[in-house]
Amino acid sequence: MEEPLVPLVPMSHTAHIRSHRKPRSNASTMAMRAGVAGGILGSVAVAGASASAYAAEPVTQTIELPTLTADVASQVAQSADAMQQTAANYELQAERDAATAKAAEQAAADLKEAKAEAKKKAEAERRAAAERAATRAAERATLTSKATSASTSTSASAPASGSVATVVSFLKAQLGDAYVLGASGPNAWDCSSLMQAAYKQVGVDLPRVSQDQSTVGTDVSLSNLQVGDILYWGAKGSAYHVGTYIGNGQYLDAANPSKGVVIQDLSGYPATGAVRVL
Template sequence: MSHTAHIPSHRKPRRSASKIALRAGVAGGVLSTLAVAAAAGTANAAEPVSETIEMPTLTADLSAQIAQSADATQQAADSYESRAEQDAAAAKAAKQAKEDLAKAEKKAEAERKAKAAAAKKAEEERASRATERTTLSTQSTSGSGATASASDSVAPASGSVGTVISFLKAQLGDAYVMGASGPNAWDCSSLVQAAFKQAGVDLPRVSQDQSVAGTPVSLSNIQVGDILYWGGAGSAYHVGVYIGNGQYLDAANPSKGVVIQDLSGYPASGAVRVL
């Protein structure tokens, strides 16, 4: 036996395999823990970077939203402006329509008054002519026989019909000449035309046209101043003017000239009224 066998050895004791394995496991665990911690720390440290990377995306989305909001606001403003313009146009149109209506009503009222005045005047003229015809008819009774001379005639009352009759009687005794138009010779139609022209009535020149120039009246209802015609309406061959009391005045023919005659001796075919 060695003399040093009882002395403890200064050499480090050999570790057993189990202890080594245990320590290695502990070390590995520690290292794993550190690795996990480091990874966590790295992850935590990377979070701000991740947020910084995502910011452009968030900013782009926000810009799009703002742009959409701006477009919506502009559309609303445009719609409001358009509505305001439409309302203004409608108000202007309504005002104009009101003014037009007032003008139309005023014009219609003026036309109604004018028509009423014209109707009243026409009625007064009809009444005046009726009175005049009655007077002329009464005056014509002073003449007798189939013919009369200018000295036998009585001056008619004033007025359009009276003017016609007065002119006709002033021509009594003038000659009858076919185609003549006065002042001292006439044919039947030229005498009638000239007489009514004195009253402001323009008649056609020939008998055929004069027979349809006015309003047709029956022979039973003829009045002083009515035009009498012989032959058919539109194809008459002779005309004269009724002067009342069954008599008419005409440019008869070359042998008689301008005379007053009785209808009973030479009945007319028809009559028209122009006054």
């Protein structure tokens, strides 16, 4: 079924288009706008006038910065150098103090070590000396015992005069022989080797050196000497010379390199002491 057609009514073109023109301002609005614009322009004018006035006024004051004179600058430089030198000196002194302390510490350690070493060495020497002394004492005791035994044996087997005569005879047979230190015959002697060889003829074994020969046998007073007694010069145990008493205030010995084996008067060279082994 067809719908009925609606008739179109023609309308005026101007009747349906609204006007786009801005509404006109009223009188009060216009007056307000004019007042604001006038105020702004007035302010700008005043500011411009002030700026012109300041620009026209000349500058009469300046601000000067302080300047350093040459003397002040030199003093500052010298002060800086002095401070730097002082710091360097302090550093150098600190290094020296450290080196000194280290050297002192090392010296103390070395001294301690040296003392310990010296103490150790002294102790070793003391022990060695004690051992030597003990050995020497034992040897002396043995020699004394042998000399005493030999003397007793000789006395038992033959008259003492026979032993003495044998010793004196042997000694006189060496008269004129040379004196040589350390020699032991048959043509050169020193004082103790001559004594040792002479008394060995009758079985008495004497020590080799005069120091030990002065300690064997029995001590005898110089006022009670008998032929065959051994004379010594120097302290007992440290005698430096020995000889044999042959009677009549005389003794026979290997005297020295200039005299050799000779007979001498006891009064010219008094002995220190005497021992008897026969």
